[in-house]
Amino acid sequence: MKVIIAEKPSVARNIADALHIKGRKDGYYEGNGYIITWAYGHLLELYDVKDYDEEKASWKLEYFPFIPPTFQYKVKRDRRQGSYKQFMLIKRLLSRTDVVEVISACDYDREGQLIADTILMKIGIRKKVYRLLLNEWTVEEVRAGLLKLKDNSELSPLRDAGLSRQWADWLLGINLTSVATLCYQKGAGKGALNVGRVLMPTLKIIYDRDQEIAYFQPEDYYKLKAYCQTASNDHFEADYYMKSNTFKERRQLDQLAALLQGQRAKVVKKDVKQKREYAPPLFNLTHLQGYITSKYRGWTSDKVLKVAQQLYEKKWITYPRTASVALDESLKQKTAKVLQTLKAGLPYEYKLNFHQSKRIFNNAKVESHSAIIPTYVIPKSFTQEEKVVYESIRNRFLMQFMPVAIYEETLIKLEPYEQIDGYFRAKGKVQLEKGWKEVEDYESKDVMLPMIHENEDVLLQKVVVEKKQTKAPKPHTEKTLLKLMETCGKHVESSEEGREENEWLDSILSGYSIGTPATRADTIKKLKKVGYITFKGKNITCTELGGKLVETLPIKELFDLHFTGRLEKALSEIEKNRLHKDVFLTFITKLTGQMVDRMKQSEGVVIRKQASTLKANETLGACPRCNHQVVEGKKGFGCSNWKNGCTFVIWKNDRYLAALKKKPTKTMVKSILKHGEVKVKGLKSKKGNLFTAILKYEWKNEEGRYEWTMAFEQKRNR
Template identity: 55%
Template sequence: MGIRLILAEKPSVAKNIADALKIKTKKDGYFEGDNYVITWAFGHLVELYDAKDYDGKMRSWKMDNFPFIPSEFKYKVKSNPRNRAQTDGGAAKQLKIIHSLMKRNDVEAIISACDYDREGQLIADSIIYRGGKKPKAAVYRLLLNEWTQKEVLQGLENLKSNAEMQPLRDAGVSRQWADWVIGINLTSVATLKYQQGKSKALNIGRVLLPTLKIIYDRDQEIKNFKPEDYFKLTATFQTANNQEYEGTYTENKEEKFKKKELLEPIHEAIQNKQAMIIDKQVEKKKEFPPFLFNLSNLQGFITNKFKGWTSDKVLKVAQSLYEKKLITYPRTASTALEESLVGKTAHVLKVHAEGLPYQDEIKFMKRKRVFNNAKVESHSAITPTYMKPKRLSADEGIVYTAIKNRFIMQFMPIAEYEETKLTTKILDVDLPGVFHSKGKVQLVEGWKKVENIQSKDTLLPAVSKQEHVHVAGSEVTSHVTKPPKHHTERTLLRVMETCGKSYKEEENDEPLGSILTGFSIGTAATRAETIKKLKDVGYITTESKHLLCTDLGKRLVETFPVKNLFDLEFTGRLEKALSDIQRGKESKQEFLRLIFHFTTESVETIKRGEDVIINKVTSKRATNEVLGTCPACGGKVTDGYKAFGCSNWKKGCTFAIWKNDKYLASMRKKPTKTMVKQLLKEKKAFVKGLTSKKGKKFNAYLSYEKNKDNDYYSWNMEFSK
């Protein structure tokens, strides 16, 4: 038997596969066993050419050079992220290793084991078929949802031919080329047209702009909101045995009244009157647990519940749990499991139920809410695997516990409560309305025990229909209508996931039909990246949990003339087209023709549009102001372009406090001139408004001192002088 070469997406996954196959021998860039060789990529090892790689004239940005759409798309080895002009040495070396392994005479099969999604397909295929060459060995695909030993061994028995993955590859390539063409052309032309100063570009993107527009629209709604007063009348009723309950006056199903004058006379007329309970309804209601997590719901849940978390961070932590074999594939849009997973799920539940205080209430059942093929799109919902974690960081613990709890909840008893509704009518006063009261008592706690969710009971006294009661008092209260709330990452993800369709601001996480048709903004995998990019390029900002449009973001929405790019429908249709390509229902050629046509038209629209400045980039100048004496050499410390540094640097003095100092950045601070002056003069500076990892604000004394062992300086923090 020949050797089977496995290509994993990352070193950590290659290690999981090697462990599963009990392969210990590690060489430079791969593991070698008797029947298998396992190598790895570091995500993308190749990337699309830059515009200037196709044509030297594209080195300078000129309006006449656009639209620029290459006749064929070419790939090069990934660039060094720190210096785009250089090739990434590590990527180049690993590519060489992979290709030399592929050429080995004893390799009879190549198995692509990158993530089972369009990005994973693209990563593997761009390496295996590099330069359009077909390898001599047959290429297969390992499609897994988790990296546990059982799954790896089972998956290797059930390989698919990589040729069957053509639609998935087409979707990945279409997405990549479309974003390149739209991004390169519109970013360049918009920057040339609308920006003064050239230190950075004015970012235009297919997913970026509609997401910005969602936040802009909500901000405008709040800005244009006009608060209105309304009034309510509440009466307190007393039973024969002196028990009390409250009721709200309701007329024609309405309990909020615009005019106080309507309620005042009723309030006066009912004092000390007798009343009767004319209706009593008691209903048992079921409360189902929230559905299993997909990525967006997990991100929404965590960012909403824990301070200082972003969707981007949730994805990073979930990804590390996935690579540690502890959870299933996180980048999923589904909130249900495939029906074929019933047996496996029962086993996972048994492992995690062990030793829980409510263990005897956990019962495995094949429920339609959990197992439903119609609600699964390529990947099932996120669940724990059968492996119990030994050691987790605090962040991993937060995400893992949320996933595990949500999983266990599905197999706990359904929670039940009893709701009582009373209707009380005032006797001897001719009123058009009645008083309504509601009571609620939790009968079965069920799944709520898992996260100790406390339900508030509203108790009503034991009364019956036709019973007479007495009005013990009443009051008219005034209220003001509230504006809609600013978006949070949770509510934004929800709108992106459904393209704003049938979107209600309720707490429910019901999966919506539209998600399954692929009609969304971005994918589960890319939404977090989009939100992070909007912050990075300065289009939105955060205030505690809220996301707000910056002035730059606002000007962009109001001025940028390609209105289609802000339209949720338009972006939703593009995303749907990509998911149709993935299903083999639409052609890549047709989709790209549409994108190229749209790009060409958009470039013309921008060129023809009126000349306005959306963004003024002022370059950060070095003031060279002297701030104090250098503690290292006694020279002068001045305010430079990138650092507050010693003016004797040409003579070899290395003292500097960098303006993008990592330590300060970790507490969301940048060094200021005042801080540096204080440090140089008093050896300490009192710094206000530092932010802890958990998002809490605090103040502290900071000093910047030379290390004993070397010439570098480090920060020290104290809380009292």
């Protein structure tokens, strides 16, 4: 028997389907020589400070910096209350005598490697471990992948990069958040001052743009424009040039306008150039998020990632958490098959032709995962949200195999018959071949010029001076912010003219970023959640709290984009086996200590002042574990002694009750605390029938957690 550990239940189902395994058990599939089980993402999490030392359950400045002698893991507490049960199931399955080897089938990235490896390390498995590395979960790929497994030890650099990221974020996050809260937040209240390796530089990008806008001083400038009429009564506009077409002073332009009004000019030069415009590259996650959040209202980068993940797990697209905008050269045959499937029946089907361009297939531009493309599995139906993301990915893929767009660019130079310094210039485009733009019915906004010839005379029908004003930079949107996070603040133009320079810059910036494609959306989401940024439509700005944090915290390294980029680059080097994780973690440990000392020295500065009075919570009864009072919180009914480690809680979105179409109420909780049980009416079975039952919420020693049990009232004999 071979045990396959997938990252999620949906992926386990895909593997089981590919292997024709129908034997679904409680928490796993079994059949045809395989046992397929799953995690729920990260089943394990790092110890809290209080797990290492109970005396440190409440924060005190003298406890920090806290550096664990070794990093230890515990089973994650989640609202579904299924992590412990699933972990124990995996442990039991791996200990079966008929199991000879283990296959890690988690996502092929830093975090995916970590999910399975930490489970195996916690269990202490001694059986042979292999790695299944896939970019999609189609039947063909699963079967092919199982025939070319890798020894899991070959992925140790990827694991080390994941551990380094996780441990470094714990060291910086736990220590700096604790000390910042103790030093700079006064008064009782909810929440801490969250400080993190990725949060801080992202906040700084937004802060800097806010400052640019706040201190921007608009400046006046002037342009001279001629409204021209041809002999055939066509009209066009031309700008006056003398080195440039913008001027600080108005007087000279006013004189020219008066002189040239109603005069004639001659077309002394007409340049017509035919240019080729290539399709934009395939999507990586950052570009997909930017494209959708800027095009559609109500979308966030986090939402794009979640929907893309759904499409991936349904086998409709390839792995979405990628930084690559090209495909691995080994995927040519598969890509041709996908194209053949997708183009059938399209109105421009005959224009779609497979080719092996370096713009599409280029190993030098691919790291662990290729760009996002559709698979050959075509969705039969999907939600409106899935449709938006899928069609964006599909259309960008189809564009690569359409003809190049061709346009004609015309440049006209006009010289008035009145002798002046300078000349007038008009510029326009004519689309000759829509090419890839036909896929999304792309509408050009280019200026069109009338038919006009060299040496032709035109009338300067109206010549006017236009007053303009320089504009402040625009606030960041998720699209612009994600792009700057991807390149660590290095602005990269996407125009065709700058493509060669961009490719050079891309090679330098490989791995040099703020976070990863998989984490950037969550970073923006968290900044909003903790109150450091706010959204006004699509625009993102700092809150007062976020601004104070940037201005006050004496940890300038974490706000420095170059420094943060070097940290992310170091993780990339660990992943490539060019840097040892111990070197990186030694540096992070030393840095943490230095930052904590700096913050302690500046104690007394107040960034946030909390209200000194707390709203008194209604007590619902005594906690069955520690006898402290149980109170209602935002997300559940929990023990008021939770800061000291009591874990009793009944979540408001409890999965067991949700399956019965019921939510816990204060009345139910009071009855459970007082009588140990509660009679609940209106429960709904899987078939939709209503029934009444007695529910108990009891501690299970074997599982190490509370579980619901159900019983029915005995009917009295008459």
